[in-house]
Amino acid sequence: MSAKHILVGTISGIVAGAVVGLMLAPQSGEETRKQLADSTRDLKNKFNKWTEKSMEELDDLQDVFKSEVAGVSDDIRERVLKLIKKVKRSANDVSEEVAEA
Structure with a gap:
């Protein structure tokens, strides 16, 4: 199972x-819908902040591997850079799925 599916x-x-939890709470339908919308918006915002921070960290790691890591063969360096790109693509796919939800 991929990390994307787990996330x-x-x-x-x-x-x-x-x-x-909201549906079982003793509130009116209007209050429940508002609370559900607020919770969903908050969850999306937290996920977007987490994704944004993770992408920045991946960019930093990519920059380090491109120029600053010494003693690593070119083959290993390219494999790590390809893996970073793959992870970034997967994160973008998940972000798009969350945005559509």
Whole structure:
């Protein structure tokens, strides 16, 4: 199972748990819908901040491997850079899925 599937599953579980909790709470429908919308917006904002920070850290790691790491063969360096690009693409895919939700 890929990290992308685990992350999407985790986020889905959190959202589902929040929805069930809100639906069972003794509130009016309007209050529940507002609280659900607020919780969803907050969760998306937290996820976007986390993704943004992670992407910045990946960019920093990529820069380090491009220019500052000594003693690493070119083959290893290229493999690490390809892996970083792959992780960034996966993170972008997950971000798009969350934005569509």
